[in-house]
Amino acid sequence: MHCLDCRERATTSTAVGVCHDCGAAVCETHARVDARPVRRGTVLGAPDEAVARTVRCPKCAEARAA
Numbered sequence: 001m002h003c004l005d006c007r008e009r010a011t012t013s014t015a016v017g018v019c020h021d022c023g024a025a026v027c028e029t030h031a032r033v034d035a036r037p038v039r040r041g042t043v044l045g046a047p048d049e050a051v052a053r054t055v056r057c058p059k060c061a062e063a064r065a066a
């Protein structure tokens with residue numbers, strides 16, 4: 001799979017991820033990785049937060065930041 005943003009620039013890069021919002025493939029240069037805290041464990045147990053990640057393309061990352 002190739003990066004959609006690179007394709008729009010008439011170049012080709014191998015994708016390293018897929019945008020969480022629009023499903024576009026993104027290369028290392030265009031991938032925007034967000035840290036996302038995730039709560040796990042039961043309601044009665046001690047809260048345990050882990051950090052997961054979300055990959056987005058530049059367009060969706062920009063749209064979210066606006």
Ligand SMILES: [Zn+2]
Pocket residue numbers: 003004005006007013026027028029030
């Ligand atoms: Zn790219």
Ligand SMILES: [Zn+2]
Pocket residue numbers: 019020021022023024056057058059060061
């Ligand atoms: Zn996207």
